[in-house]
Amino acid sequence: MTLPAISVTGLTKRFGDKTVVNRVTLSVERGEIAGFLGPNGSGKTTTIRMICGLLEPDGGEGRVLGHDIRSERRAINRKVGYMTQRFSFYEDLTIEENLRFVAGLYGMVPVGRIVRDTLADLGLTARRGQLAGDLSGGWKQRLALAACIMHRPDLLLLDEPTAGVDPKARREFWDEIHRLAADGMTVLVSTHYMDEAERCHRINYISFGHLVAQGTVEEVVRDAGLTTLVLTGTNTPQAARRLAGAPGVEQIAPFGNALHVVGRDAAALRASVERVARETGTRAAPADTSLEDVFIKLMNDGTAA
């Protein structure tokens, strides 16, 4: 049996008197794409930095790519590619010049071949002479990814890599991530996008420093134990007002002309929705609970804690 790429237990980090990562236990198999989700400030970046050896944990232990996260931080560092939230380039250098610069910085040899192969791998060869500053958001992300994988890391840590990038470029970026994983690279990626969470093999949800949900998308949705009903008809705005605060109703969200109503107590939810449907002349039907509904619940639970 191969060892997991990431296996950490009880990972804890404090800044001053604030515990921002609280006893996080996480395991990521080799070749897996693991999603890391959670509200702003919940501790994702801090956890990623402890995993790649940039930050020393205050508590907990574990191994990354077979190395101890406390005593072998430099070894981990060398085998990891880390794309930070604000990756920067020299805007007045071309794509190729930027990559040559990074390769030189890390002492990679032979620079020419490594840069040529990386350009080809990421479909950047035709654009290699373009100035980084002239690239669209999607191509900038691709250049950032190229710079992170040039040294052939075994583990890729991506911190919100596609923030602000259009859907087509995001899809292409994710196709690339899947190609890299299929070739054996392990990927841990933080994101706020639901469609991206759904493209991960497994997801991990962190709230106020605590890991509160883990598994495949199907497992996380199932474990949340939510029931969803959808109301349709012309009177849904009135139905929404009547449902607010009704027994069993925890979330109400309009999607176009439909109203999604979500709650844990299926019987109470159904009774409230059916009553309001009768009163407002709308139609109620059961629906699948979405990952977004689950994340909103986890966020609300975290705020209440």
Ligand SMILES: Nc1ncnc2c1ncn2[C@@H]1O[C@H](COP(=O)(O)OP(=O)(O)OP(=O)(O)O)[C@@H](O)[C@H]1O
């Ligand atoms: N070096 C630091 N010193 C003090 N506080 C810090 C430091 N780094 C992070 N924090 C705090 O730790 C908490 C967790 O931050 P972190 O960046 O890990 O969250 P995140 O989940 O990545 O958030 P986002 O989704 O906004 O990127 C935040 O309250 C942040 O302000």
